Structures are given as structure tokens and as C-alpha cells.
Amino acid sequence: MAADETRWLDDKEQALWRTIREFLWQFPSAMDRQLSVDSSMQTGEYSVLAVLSEGPATSLRPADIADNLRWDRSRLSHLLRRMEAKGMITRCSDATDRRGQQIELTEAGWKTIREAAPSHVTFIREKLFDSLDEQERAALGTALPKVLDALEACEPDPSCKDSAPGDAQRCDED
């Protein structure tokens, strides 16, 4: 890349970036607070409980949960350990693949997600959906996937290998 061709942000772009950055920080932060206050847990734990309770299957392998949430395996592993200690989930070894496990909600886990869901959904509806009109919701629905696509071009996994090579990715250059 040539010397200093950085396309800096103009004032308008900078203002928008500022807004987005604030949203990126404030929303998850407020969501964690809501869950902490109302249900003594955080977003990560809620997400795992939700995935396990929503799916058609009664048990899932950690890799499935990780894929569903697009999470790091390690993060999930740590979280599952804590959740098992709290009695939210149980693990049994997978018969067909002895590396894997089957993760299942316990009764306490079901109770927890059932009790946490109403206030959490209310939070999302009130703070997020109710703040936006139909057009804005639609715009988010089309805009954000594009950004996510752009991000996938350069992920931590070695998934960089199967992305379009012609288009100047910045996975290791500087």
C-alpha cells in the first residue's frame, strides 16, 4: 500500500462513527446491566440458555452452540464450566463421537431462562425496537449483514484462505 493514502473520515463521517461506537458500547453494557439486575446473569449466559432452549433438539454439542452464536470455542468452554458449576446445564459424552459431548439444560436451567426471558425481551423491545420505525428497522436489516459479510473476510480462524484474494484484504499486511 502506498505511502499515505489513508482516506480519513470527514466531519460527518466522524459524527456517525461516534454514534455507532457509542451504540456498540452502550447497548451491550445496558443489556448486561438489565440482566444482572433482573436475573443475576449476563448476556453470554443468557445467549447459551436461549440457544439450548430454542432449538428443536434437547441437547447440543458445544461446537453447535459455538457455531450458532459465532463464538470462540474457548469462550464457550469457560462459560459452560461456570454454568455447570451453577447447575444450569449437564454434560454427557456423545456416543457417536467420543471427543464431543451433549449439553443439556437442567430443570434449574429451564427455570432460569423462563424467568429471565420476559424482562429481557421487554428490554430489547422497549429500548431497541420501539425506538425505531419500520423503515429504520428495515435499514438495519439490510445494512448490518453487509458489514458482517465484510468482517468475515478477516476472522481469527484460518477462514482467510477461502476469501476472494483479488480484493486487497488486510489480514497481515501493514
Next chain:
Amino acid sequence: MAADETRWLDDKEQALWRTIREFLWQFPSAMDRQLSVDSSMQTGEYSVLAVLSEGPATSLRPADIADNLRWDRSRLSHLLRRMEAKGMITRCSDATDRRGQQIELTEAGWKTIREAAPSHVTFIREKLFDSLDEQERAALGTALPKVLDALEACEPDPSCKDSAPGDAQRCDED
């Protein structure tokens, strides 16, 4: 609040929430990775360096930085300690208010932000702005502030007190 009036999300809303949730996680995560790889720092540190370098003043008090970024004081305090240890900033006690301090970038701090800025701005432009058309950018610009407004109604600080009391905040009910 009455028994079970939770307005659950329908399929369309759930899909949108899923997208937003993924964006909320993946974007900051990718941004941290970019900064780590290219500049050996993370978003928080970059933000502080940016605020200090952008402002008209050559030095700022921690409270000003915290307000600018809408951060917790404690978070900033910890971060400033680490940044001071790395030689990025210096502190001098404020003459007019002996509780406060003046935070200033060191030469090393200036060098760091100057070197980190191009690739970071490029990341934001390529992954975020370039992925969106003008209409989508405008939509974000109007939509997100509304969400942020809704969030401000219920913050950790005792700022709950000066928000409209008629409108059923959920700061402590359940």
C-alpha cells in the same frame, strides 16, 4: 405490570435481533483484533489516545475524558494507570482543583496514535462505511441516537432521577 403481557418477538423481529446481536459482538471483536495485530493495543486504549490527540486542549482531566467517551470513571482510572506504566501519558496535578489531574500525551503517546490511526481508520472505512450506501448510513445516523436516548433513561449513575417519571422506566421493578 400485569401477569404475562410480554410482547415476544415474532420471527422477523427475532431474525433482526439476531443480526444486531451478532453485529454488536463481531464488530468490536474484529476491531480489537485489528488494533492488536497492527498496533498492539485495544479499542479502549485507542479511544483514550484519540480523545487526547483530537481535542483543542493539550491536556484533559480524567472526568472530561470519561464524559467524552461516556465511560465509567473506574474503567478509565485503571486504563490510565496501565497507559502511564507504558509511557503513553503523563499526569500532573491540576492547580485549580487539587482533586483533579491533567492528563497529557507523551511523545511516545503521540507517536503511537499517529502510527495506529491510518490502519484503524482504514479498518472502519473498509468494513463499515464502504459496506453501506448513503441511504443506509443516513438511516443509522437517525436510528441509533434514538436507541441511545432510550438507553439513557436507565443508566448506572443516579441519572434515573431526572428522567420523565410518567413513562414506566424499569430501573428496579420486576
Next chain:
DNA sequence: AATTATTTGTTGACGCATCAATTATCTCTG
């Protein structure tokens, strides 16, 4: 069948954010 590569999941060290508690200074009120 034997070797290699890939996939599944765990672990430990480390850095960071959060919360509650604390110190020091300032401001307001009487």
C-alpha cells in the same frame, strides 16, 4: 494398517471491565 492432518474440547495465564468501598478535595448551607 500406519502416518498425518483435522476436529473437538479443555486449560492456564493474562488483560480488561465492573462493582462497591475509600480517600481527598471542593462546595454549599447554615
Next chain:
DNA sequence: CAGAGATAATTGATGCGTCAACAAATAATT
């Protein structure tokens, strides 16, 4: 001026996410 309250900033404990290294089992290759 004295005392109550507010504000600036720090501290320590705790929990979480990340990274790199690892162990175990399966899949692919020869």
C-alpha cells in the same frame, strides 16, 4: 467558619474473554 453533601479519582476483588498451548479422538492419505 463548621459541618454535610457532592465530586474527582483510586483501589481491590471478582468474573469474563482472549490467546496460545495442549490432549484426545476422528478423518484423510499413502
